[in-house]
Each structure stands twice: as structure tokens, then as C-alpha cells.
Amino acid sequence: MARSDGRKDDQLRDIKLTRGYQDWPAGSVLVEFGRTRVLCAASVSEGVPRWRKGSGLGWLTAEYAMLPSATNTRGDRESVKGRIGGRTHEISRLIGRSLRACIDLQAIGENTIQLDCDVIQADGGTRTAAITGAYVALADAVTWLNAANLLKDPQPLSCSVAAVSVGVVGGRVRLDLPYEEDVRAEVDMNVVATDAGTLIEVQGTGEGATFARSTLDRMLDVAMEGCAEITRLQAEALALPYPGELPEPKGK
Amino acid sequence: MARSDGRKDDQLRDIKLTRGYQDWPAGSVLVEFGRTRVLCAASVSEGVPRWRKGSGLGWLTAEYAMLPSATNTRGDRESVKGRIGGRTHEISRLIGRSLRACIDLQAIGENTIQLDCDVIQADGGTRTAAITGAYVALADAVTWLNAANLLKDPQPLSCSVAAVSVGVVGGRVRLDLPYEEDVRAEVDMNVVATDAGTLIEVQGTGEGATFARSTLDRMLDVAMEGCAEITRLQAEALALPYPGELPEPKGK
């Protein structure tokens, strides 16, 4: 059975990375995987949370959220409900963990990089799109920190980070599921990988079904190919100059 | 003293209204007043809140929020803080009240229109931009309801709604203040008006200063001129066809 959008099973959706989407944050990227659109901002602030003060280490953390109007049926606003749901918590933690894997927190000194991933429109794969976009925003924030003379080491990023979803739909392993496939998937997996082809995070879940080890292996193969292609698109986007005004060096 | 962006005192910033910005809501408009950008979505759902059931009347309500990355210095996320701040509450109520003034809730039957105004980038005047954009999103939602055959009266909107800020900066009455003027303003006023030139809401505040009745009168003159111009831009934007796919009539 063909995919509704005509893609091959191991083919990504159209991916766009628009840098400099907002004017104020040090990095701001609109990432699109087909109709999925996530705004990823990297804000820099001096200082670190209290429990980290005096350590000489910086901090990087992430918050994920969805606009109420991002989904097919409007979702309730978590600020109005007064509590953050489990899914939101889980994804925020995943994004933070994934990006911390590529940065040397010693190199950024006692500064904090806050990643905000706000889903403007959801059509499956928002968490992996968020990680993909957040990496590009983070790279811009590092350029900003460098210009501001706030880095102890000018190369704090040890690798690049890309992520993609893969799943089993109707018995077939498919890459980068849109919502319509996601709800029907028997197995669902998110893979976060580096430009060196190593892994940062693998999360595979049987959705009301269990899966064989061989299926897991096949999903990993497809996802890692996908990540390699996304890595190429990130590098392409980052080959262009910083999309805004860089700060003056501090402490000079 | 000239304005930093070269405008005349009674001149608006560049205003853009992009309809169909998102795919799922019945109305979705990105409104821009200079660098201020607000995403206004109008979502339709069947049914009304419990306290209104059986009344035969529909309901319209609004929620305003700001992305953490929208401001010059990153703001904390209200969902993470677990409570909505007073300013957010106040603006959400203002938007809802302003738009309820133009719609006949009997005509939409027991359906709810939810307006979500999410600030993507803030540079002063977000609440008046939100009202301006929300009206256009609402007009699209009404077209959608009409196509779906959900209206009791095909013309539920009795007027159009536009809003603008005006203030006194350095002793001069100025229209449509960007953030940089807003923080310095001695008096700050928001005016919501209709295409008939009548008023829906007037809120004027001395910011650590008091103001004469004559100043108030002058601010009203300038703001009402501004609203008339915005009304013209809204009509222009709405002259184009509905920017998406309309639903099939229900109950046929």
C-alpha cells in the first residue's frame, strides 16, 4: 500500500530550516517537516541555576510546548490548566538531554542556554523536528556567544544532532510518519543521532503490539539513514552567515 | 524630537494580515504591526460551556499568551510557573469582550468560537494587534460556520473591530507605540473601535503621571483615526477568498 503523500517508505518529508525567524533570541529557527512546523529558539542568559553556581559549568535546558491551535482538534492550554502534562514533560526532557550530548558545558562558562520549542502546527514527528531545529538554533547561539566573547573554548559543540521518527505501519517500516500514519502505527520509534553516525537516544514503543528484534534492527537502519540526510540539510543551512546582528564582545 | 523609526506622530507602523497561516483552525491569521507579530486562531467547536447549555446561545472566548522567546529578554513560561499572570488574564478578557461586541451569539447557535492569540514576537501593542488580527480570524471562522451550515443567521457579525494603542511620549501624543516608546510613555491608552466609528473599549492609564482631560480628548482623536485606517486594511484582507478548504454542510 502506497503512502498517502506518495513518498517511498524510507523517504523523508520536505524539510526546511529558516534561521533568524525571530529578532531577539541568540538563535531562532523555524523547522518544517512537511506540515509539521516548530519554532525553536535558543536564548542565552548569564548565570546558571542555583544548584550549579560556582561549578564553572554552564547549563542547557529545553522546554517544549504546543500552541492550542496547532492540532487538528484544539488542545487545552497547559498554562490555563495550571499543570504541565506528562507528554510535555517527557518531550522537554528528551530535547534537553539530546542537545546536552553535543555541547561541552565547561566551554560555555557559567551561562545558560534555554531552548524553547513551540509547535506552531502539528502533523506527526514534532519532537524529532524540535530536536533537529533546536540544534541549528543552538549552533547560532554558540556563534552569538563567541561574538560576545563569552566562551572559554570557541568550539563547544563536539558534534551535530539530528532526529527522526520511524515506525511500522501496516507491517511496513516507514520513515518520518505524518499524524495520519502515526495513529495507525504498530510500533513507533524516535532516534537521535550525530553527524558521526553514533546514537544519542533510541526510544522504541510497541503501540498495543510487541515487536521482534529483527524489526527493531530494520527500523534503526532506516532511521539512521534518515538522520544522515537531515544532518546534511542542517549543515547546508548553517553554511550561510549568522542571520542577524551579532553582539559586541563583552569584557573588553 | 523625531520617532526612532521616522514615522509621523499620528502614523501607524506597517500592518500586515496573513490569512490561512495555519491549516487546522477555521480562521488563522498572522498579524504584524511592525516587528510585533501575533498569531490569531479562531477554532470552532460544537457545544457551549456547561453554564450556558440549553440557552440557545453560542459562546466566544479568548486566550492571550506570549511565547517565552517573543520578548527582548526571555520570559518565563506560564505553564511552567503553574499560574497565569494578572497581565495575561487582563488581556485575554479584553480580547474576548471586544470581539463579543461584534457578534450575535444567538446567530451561531450553541457553538463555541475560541480565539487564541499567541504572540510570536513582541514590540509594543501586542494586545491591540491581537484584537485586530482576531477580528479577521473570526470573520474567517464565520465563513467556515456558514459553509458548514451551522449558523442560524448567515450574518452574525454586526460590525468589524479594530484596535490601536496611543500614548504621550515626551509630551507628544503618538500613535501605535513600539516597545521603545511604550516604556517611556507618560500616558498609555488602548482604543477598540468599530467600522461605524463607535467605541467598544477605551483604557487610558497615567504611568506615574496624571493627565488632563484635553490630553485624553486628543489621544482619542488620534486613536480613532488609526482605527479607521486599520479597519480599511482588514476589509482589504478579507476581500480575498477564504484561504483554505471549506467544510461540507452538516446536517444535510
Added chain:
Amino acid sequence: MARSDGRKDDQLRDIKLTRGYQDWPAGSVLVEFGRTRVLCAASVSEGVPRWRKGSGLGWLTAEYAMLPSATNTRGDRESVKGRIGGRTHEISRLIGRSLRACIDLQAIGENTIQLDCDVIQADGGTRTAAITGAYVALADAVTWLNAANLLKDPQPLSCSVAAVSVGVVGGRVRLDLPYEEDVRAEVDMNVVATDAGTLIEVQGTGEGATFARSTLDRMLDVAMEGCAEITRLQAEALALPYPGELPEPKGK
């Protein structure tokens, strides 16, 4: 059509200001506008909120609340609900802003004045009664601060502050609406003014209706006359001596 309580359209209800209603706060005033009764307390504490420390400036803030038993139908307690509603937030902010307009925060040094306006009985106009009573409580707190030798400048109040509501009911502009008129009003406005006849805050709202500029002008005329009369009553109340025991000078 005559008013149910026999008043003329531009006539205030009976207004009483009882100073020294409570024993502990530096200022404590029970204000009555007809059946509306609000207890306004001004508490002084040394120090300022963290974000203001070291500025040399004092702080003034306000909280408004309603006893559950204050209204015709019992209201839920916000402490039990665990969150403050939008209306409460909005009024608290309005009271704080209005009173900050009359005080020189430099003159009070790094001290905080907390205004608490608790509605004992509600019959319309609670927010404007609260502002009116809070000014008198604030004046008493200033006397207290003076006696305690805590002021840098013995005259920190630059003006007095009075407030009143005005509305359009059945097509007639009426002053100081009780609840029974308030629910029927087509337009509702709150005006905060000084003894110099200048304005601090103007908030006018069409309640399911829009209003002409000329109506707004007429409402302002009536409200400003009302404020002038209330100002006279405040001065009269404050002409009597401080209603309690004054503190010993500090730092002597």
C-alpha cells in the same frame, strides 16, 4: 425612568469613610458607597521586593478580594479554588496602579506599603470604592511612617485619589451604579481622578453594545464631577486626627 433608590442621574450614593476600623495596620478604613462596603488596610513593612533592592525606592502594591458571603449568591473562595481569577487580578492591578500615581516612592525609602481591599458587602462599584478607601488608608499610613521617622521627604503624596463608576442605563448616563443598574448597563466606565482634576485612569467598556464618542464625553463629565465630590469627602475625613496610636520614631 427614575432610579430605584430615588437618586438623580448624576448623584452619588451615601458615602462613609470610617478610619481606624482595625487596630493593627498603619491605615485601616471602612468605605461605604450605599450598601457596598470595602475594608481597606494599608500595612507598612520594612524592605522591598527582591527585584527592587538597593534602588533606594519604596514599593506600593494592592490586593483586592471579596468575601464569599459578600455577594447576593455566595461566591467560591479563591484560596480554595487554588487560583486567583482574572477579575480579581485585574482589579488588584488597577488599585495598585492608581495609588502609585499619587506617591513619590523615593520619599518612602526602601519600605513597602501593602494595600488590602477586602469587600465585606458588594452592591456595585466595589473597585472604585476600594480605590477611594485605599487612598484614605494610604494617607494614614503616611502619617504613621512620618511619626516613625521612616520618610525621606515628609510629603510623599503629590495629590489625592478618588474613583467612581458611571454608566449608560436605559439610554441615560448615570453616576455610581448599584448592582441592580450595573447588570443592566449598556456602557460601564470607571474613572480615577485627582484633587487637581486630572485623570489617572479611564476604563470604558461597551457591554454587548458600542457607544458614540459623545456618550464617552458625557460620561467623563459626570464622573469627574463625582470624583470632585468624593475628593471633598476624603479631605473631610482626613481632617480629623490619626485614629490610633502613632509609633515612636525609629533610629533615634
Added chain:
Amino acid sequence: MARSDGRKDDQLRDIKLTRGYQDWPAGSVLVEFGRTRVLCAASVSEGVPRWRKGSGLGWLTAEYAMLPSATNTRGDRESVKGRIGGRTHEISRLIGRSLRACIDLQAIGENTIQLDCDVIQADGGTRTAAITGAYVALADAVTWLNAANLLKDPQPLSCSVAAVSVGVVGGRVRLDLPYEEDVRAEVDMNVVATDAGTLIEVQGTGEGATFARSTLDRMLDVAMEGCAEITRLQAEALALPYPGELPEPKGK
């Protein structure tokens, strides 16, 4: 050592019960024990909480709270903190339990009586004053229910309820402690009793000290005498007619 207010050890403070303090609730009583002033309102509503529906039984519950300005040093507002403290919870539960002991919930049918005890000024013994005042407000609410023809049995109250505090201060058993004695007390006890001389609740606590059984016995003697006197004052207050307008009978 004499008491600072000149009272004998087993003497009550001046107690006043002002009925009809507010206009809207079915019962509203301002109770004063010396400088302690608590506003007790009894509001009647049709229906019962969900877990009690269809039982044929009514419900009575209580909420206690303190105005921020009621105490010597201003207290934080629990609605602002977003949670009710343990002390508030504890006292609310005590008041509800105490008053439920005197009422036949079958007799009031599926109606709810909500008691609100708001402390206007605190000077020790607020919880026992609240119980004392709440009983009188409850008696008025019962009169109101009777007039409204909402009772299944016209005499739902089986006894009257009075409460007082007693403590050991400087080794002496003293009745009705003001704040100044309360903070110094070695033992603190609250006793709730009926007009029949029976007990509803006894709560005695050593405050950083333990106490002998004989001390407990002596405290009970003194407290029960105090309750008898308070019972007399309640009866006196209730001998006067209902202080407002009674409702028309329902269902006629």
C-alpha cells in the same frame, strides 16, 4: 501575676454578637471576643455535593480564613499563595464538625448550609469565637429556611454550640486567652460544648511542655463554665427577632 487586661483567671473577655451584619446571607453575625472579631455567615443553597445526591440528607460545611490585615504582622493571602495552609484546613474542619453535631441533616432536606468564618481582627481565640458566632448565624439560617418552607422538620437544631479556649500561662489555668497570653501558654486547649453541658470537641496541646492529667481536668472545669456563660449570651442574642427580611415560602 495579674492578667494584662485585669480579668480574673476564669473570666471571659467582653463578648458581643451582632446579628444581620451583612444583607445577603441567610445568617450573618459579627462575633467579638475582646479585640478578636470574626464575621460568620451562613449561606443556604439548594442541592448538595455530588457524593450526597439522592440521599435525602442535607449538608453543612465551613470555611475559615483570615484577612491579611487581621494580624499584628500582615499575613500572606492564601489565594495568592495558591494553597491553603494546614492551620486553615484544620480550623475549617473543626468548625464544620462542631456545627454538624447540633443539626439534623435529614431535617433540612437536600440543601446545603455553608458557614464562612472570616477573621476581621485576630487577638487570640479566633477558632472558638468562630464556632460561637457560626452557631448564631446557623440559627438565623434555620429561621430563614423555615420561612422559606424548606425544612422537613421545623426544629433541626438539637442543641446550641459554644466554644472557648483555655490555657496554662505561667502555671495558672486561664480562660479565653488573648494573643499576648496565647504565645506564652504552656498548654493550650479548645473546648466545644452544648447547652446541655455535654462535649462536642476537646483539643488540648502541650506547647513544648507536657501536662498532668489533673491540669487537664482543671482546664476542662474552667472551659465548661465559660461555655455555659457563652451559651447564655447566644440565647440572649437570639431572643431578638430575625434581623432582616425573611423569604416567601417556596413551593406554595
Added chain:
Amino acid sequence: MARSDGRKDDQLRDIKLTRGYQDWPAGSVLVEFGRTRVLCAASVSEGVPRWRKGSGLGWLTAEYAMLPSATNTRGDRESVKGRIGGRTHEISRLIGRSLRACIDLQAIGENTIQLDCDVIQADGGTRTAAITGAYVALADAVTWLNAANLLKDPQPLSCSVAAVSVGVVGGRVRLDLPYEEDVRAEVDMNVVATDAGTLIEVQGTGEGATFARSTLDRMLDVAMEGCAEITRLQAEALALPYPGELPEPKGK
């Protein structure tokens, strides 16, 4: 009528005290009163809450909670509800107060002892079981503090603390009520007493009934006998050596 478990009216259930139930806290005791099982842990941490810093005094506080699965019908988890109920608050405060009565907070220096009483299985009398177990855990924590050389005075405990419930069931005064008797009790009382036979806390409540002074006296007699027996069991349990590894002395 005989008791369902065959006990005499003034007889305790089987009581077990298992020290060293957990490995990490300084004291950890599983206390069993029949089927009621409460895990009591005493954790030591350096420092005291902010409001107590620099006082030279230590602090002791308690938290009580129930596992959802501890009760006959599963209870909701308070962390999920987002707020602690009144009953939980009340019992936590009672435990803390009771244990603070036996310890010299000066002797433990600026250290905090946190008592956690988590109900594993509930069958009546959980709060009195918790106090009984918490005392034994506290005694172990004191031994731990002594070994760590953190005490200013090696004997900070001035007495031991035991607690038991007593009630009137079917007109008979009965000791140590299981759930099945508790729900039927006309009067319910909790008594906290020391090994010297003095009282720390007495809480007696008529449950929909009132009670005579003579009944109160009889309940106290029975409860104090019960506490004496529990005190003996605590001493027996504490006669064995400390059930874990003691810390090395600090500051040597």
C-alpha cells in the same frame, strides 16, 4: 457485644516495631498495630529552614501520607491531585507537634530531623501508630547524630512518646479501634502521652453525637493505660543495638 477480633475493651491490638526497615535514613521503623502498618523514617540533614537560621536551634518536622493502595477502596494520590487534603495536613501537624514535645532543639544544633510517616496499610489508628513509630525512629536518629558527633548535648530526648486511639462504640469505651469499629464510633479520641504519665495532646470528637464529661474521663483512663503499655514495647524495641551502620564522627 464482643469485639470482632475477640479483644477485651481495654486491650491493644498486637503491636510490632521493626527497626532498620530501610537502609538510608538515620532511623527507619515499621510499626504495626494489628493490620495497620506505617513506615516511619527519620532523616537528618544539616541546616535548618531559613526562618530559623542563626538561632542555634535545630528543627523537627513531620509529613504523613497514605499510599493509594493502603485503604480498602483505593484513594487518590495527593501528588496527582496537586494539593494536600485537610486530613493529611492535620495529621502531619499533630505528629510534628507531638515529637517536638520530647526533644530539646537546642541540643541538636542547627540540624533538621524530618519524620516521614507513610501508611502502607490502613486499618484504623494510623495517626497514633505513626506517632508511636516515629518516636522509635527519632530515638535511632538521635543515636546516629550522637555517633556523628553532631549533638551539643548527648541526651536531647527528655521523655518517650506513645499514642493510642480510644472511642465509644455501641456505648462502650474501647481502646485502639480498628477501621470497622472506627466508622461506627460515637466518640473518637486520640491521646499522646509520655513515659512519665503526662499528656502531650488530647483530641476528642463527638461523631454526630455529644458526650458527657464522665465519658471523657473514662476514655482518658483507658487511653493512658494503653499508652503505658505501648511505652513499654517501645523501650523493649530500643533495648536492642542500633540496626545499621553508624556514621563516623564529623569534625574530627
Added chain:
Amino acid sequence: MARSDGRKDDQLRDIKLTRGYQDWPAGSVLVEFGRTRVLCAASVSEGVPRWRKGSGLGWLTAEYAMLPSATNTRGDRESVKGRIGGRTHEISRLIGRSLRACIDLQAIGENTIQLDCDVIQADGGTRTAAITGAYVALADAVTWLNAANLLKDPQPLSCSVAAVSVGVVGGRVRLDLPYEEDVRAEVDMNVVATDAGTLIEVQGTGEGATFARSTLDRMLDVAMEGCAEITRLQAEALALPYPGELPEPKGK
């Protein structure tokens, strides 16, 4: 380098499964992996959440929590903080998802099975221990439902579920990490598998490091062997009869 507890790299800790640990829930199991101890209860209630009513399907959900005293350093109580942390949310969701994979929700009719996993003592691997114990509690609850005649199909469990952690410590792949290894691990993985050798969930995370695909493969091999052994222990435990009293059949 040898493991501190002398185990081989691919060896499990001592695992114990104690059924019938509590008296009230339909299933109650204390599971121990070395010093890690988790109490897993399965409570049955009639009915399903609102969003599922009328579907004919049952529901299974899980909540995970840690006693404050379970960890080396006492943790704050989430009920006191008023919000559930991200980690708790994440693990609760994982447990629920894992167990839903083995049960036919149609077969249990519109009944709910609530799994509560409360960590009594934490020493690494609490989430996988919880899943392992929860399966055994679930199996007992199914026996209970069968006895009560509440199942539509007497065999609703399609497989058994076991879970274990695996990690890379000092470059070596090790099974079932205690806390001391867990904090030092470069890679951390949790695997949930069935008795058929298929997978339910795989979550692998680089902790400040990335990992090769070959490492992932080796970890999976070791973890799946571990799960097979745990599955054997679960079967052994469940071979004994139901550890309590079974209910009478309903609806007969």
C-alpha cells in the same frame, strides 16, 4: 574491573517477588532487585474514565512514586510541592504503556485496573523493577476479576511482561545496574520484553556521551537474556496459589 557486589557483567541481582504484601488490593506484590524494593499494587474498580464510557473497553493505568525516605538523600514529597515532576510522569507513562501491551482491554469489560508502584527503597533500576512487579500484581488482579465473574474472556493476558536495565560502565556492558553504577554509566538502557522474546519498549540514552550501533546491539542481547531469566522468576512466583481471599462471583 570487577563489580562492587561481585556479580558478573551479565548477571542479575537477587530478585524476590512477594505476593499478597497488602490485604486490600486485588493484587499486591513487593518486588526486590537487590536493595531496590518497590511495592506494586493492582486495584480494580468498576467503570472507566469518562472519555472511554460506552466503548465496551476497560482501562489500565499506572502511577509511580517514590517515598521521600527511599533515596540516599531524602527527596521532597511531590504532594507537598504541589506538582509531579517530569521523571515521575515519564515513568508512570512507561509502566502503563508496558502493561497495556499484554492485556486485552475488551476482555475486562468496562472496568479499570489501577497499578500503583511505590518505591520503598531505591538502589537503581526502580522503573524496571516496577514493571516486573506490576506484571505479577496484574496477574493476581486478573485472577481476582475472574473469581468475581467480571471478565468477558477468562484469559485477557496475551503474554507476560518483564523489564531490566542495562548500561555501559567504564566501557563494559553491564546488566541490572545498582545506583552506584548507574550514576557512572556512559549509556543507560531500559528494555521491556515478553515471554515470547518480543520487545515492548526500548529506551537507550547516552549520558553525556554518544554510543555506536554495535554497542546498542550488545546491550540488547544482554538485556533480553536478563528479561528471559526474570520471566522465569515471575512464572515461578505465579505458580503458587492466589495469596488471599478471592471474591464471590458478582451478578449471580
